[in-house]
Amino acid sequence: MTHFPHTDSATAELTGVRLSYPKGPLVLDGLDWQLQPGQVVGLLGRNGAGKTTLLEALLGLRETDAGQVRLFGQEALKPDDATRARIGYVPQHSDLFEAFTPAQLLAYFRSFYPRWNQAKVDGLMSRWDIRPDQPIRKLSGGQKQRLSIIRALAHEPDLLVLDEPVASLDPAGRRDFLRELVGQVMDRGATVVFSTHILSDLERVAFNVAFLNGGRIALQAPLDELLDQVRAFTGSVTEMATLMARLGAQPLKRTPLGAGRERVLARLPAEAAVPAGVAVERVNLDDLFTELT
Numbered sequence: 667m668t669h670f671p672h673t674d675s676a677t678a679e680l681t682g683v684r685l686s687y688p689k690g691p692l693v694l695d696g697l698d699w700q701l702q703p704g705q706v707v708g709l710l711g712r713n714g715a716g717k718t719t720l721l722e723a724l725l726g727l728r729e730t731d732a733g734q735v736r737l738f739g740q741e742a743l744k745p746d747d748a749t750r751a752r753i754g755y756v757p758q759h760s761d762l763f764e765a766f767t768p769a770q771l772l773a774y775f776r777s778f779y780p781r782w783n784q785a786k787v788d789g790l791m792s793r794w795d796i797r798p799d800q801p802i803r804k805l806s807g808g809q810k811q812r813l814s815i816i817r818a819l820a821h822e823p824d825l826l827v828l829d830e831p832v833a834s835l836d837p838a839g840r841r842d843f844l845r846e847l848v849g850q851v852m853d854r855g856a857t858v859v860f861s862t863h864i865l866s867d868l869e870r871v872a873f874n875v876a877f878l879n880g881g882r883i884a885l886q887a888p889l890d891e892l893l894d895q896v897r898a899f900t901g902s903v904t905e906m907a908t909l910m911a912r913l914g915a916q917p918l919k920r921t922p923l924g925a926g927r928e929r930v931l932a933r934l935p936a937e938a939a940v941p942a943g944v945a946v947e948r949v950n951l952d953d954l955f956t957e958l959t
């Protein structure tokens with residue numbers, strides 16, 4: 667990966683974060699998470715796992731009950747203007763002014779940001795087929811989503827946070843969008859984090875995946891590394907204990923199968939060699955999602 671000397675510290679750092687809604691569930695339960703410059707992270711979790719809540723806490727939009735959230739080294743709840751200008755956010759539900767035209771909306775936002783890439787805006791508007799001069803309320807759901815993404819990319823943020831950004835994009839739109847996301851990272855060392863349920867999109871770009879489960883990030887790693895290193899083993903509980911120790915494997919999930927047997931999903935060290943005769947299977951991203959979220 668390219669080294670970006672001006673951004674050596676973590677883009678975002680969450681430590682021991684607890685967050686519950688008044689009279690609602692405990693959503694984040696001692697969560698630790700770090701996002702580094704140059705990372706593209708896909709955040710995975712079941713419906714209601716807390717992805718939106720986590721992204722809002724990360725951006726300082728939601729106060730936590732305990733723990734620390736830091737953005738570019740500052741407390742996330744009180745960012746200064748310079749820090750705010752380094753962040754781009756596409757919420758799950760578009761918050762565009764429906765009576766404006768896209769051109770008016772973008773001109774309005776442009777006035778807030780010292781950095782604004784109009785050439786990028788013009789290029790994406792024409793590539794994604796958004797007419798600048800018709801009211802936003804007349805755009806389709808997918809077009810609104812694209813406009814929201816253009817708005818978030820226009821000021822070239824160092825941290826781009828997108829909450830299910832591809833939900834209403836068609837497959838071609840998603841491919842183009844992912845290319846743009848990756849371009850952001852390659853060009854400028856930006857950090858991109860987005861939640862999604864569409865696993866095939868993650869497989870298309872070899873980025874990091876983070877699994878949110880039980881109020882914590884259960885695992886985060888580059889996807890290609892996980893597919894290479896995670897295996898499902900089946901055997902007796904004692905055999906599994908010996909095998910895990912022998913391989914130096916990190917058990918990720920144990921599922922009892924009855925009669926003293928279990929299935930263990932485990933991450934192997936890069937150099938580990940599984941002994942002959944052991945019942946072992948490779949896993950795909952669908953399996954990882956099912957087992958870890």
Ligand SMILES: Nc1ncnc2c1ncn2[C@@H]1O[C@H](COP(=O)(O)OP(=O)(O)OP(=O)(O)O)[C@@H](O)[C@H]1O
Nearest residue numbers: 687690691693711712713714715716717718719720
């Ligand atoms: N404003 C709120 N008040 C009370 N409870 C809430 C509120 N917002 C979310 N919740 C609850 O918090 C939990 C996490 O919700 P959240 O929207 O963060 O999950 P999610 O992973 O983004 O879900 P999805 O994939 O369905 O979008 C859920 O149990 C939800 O019902």
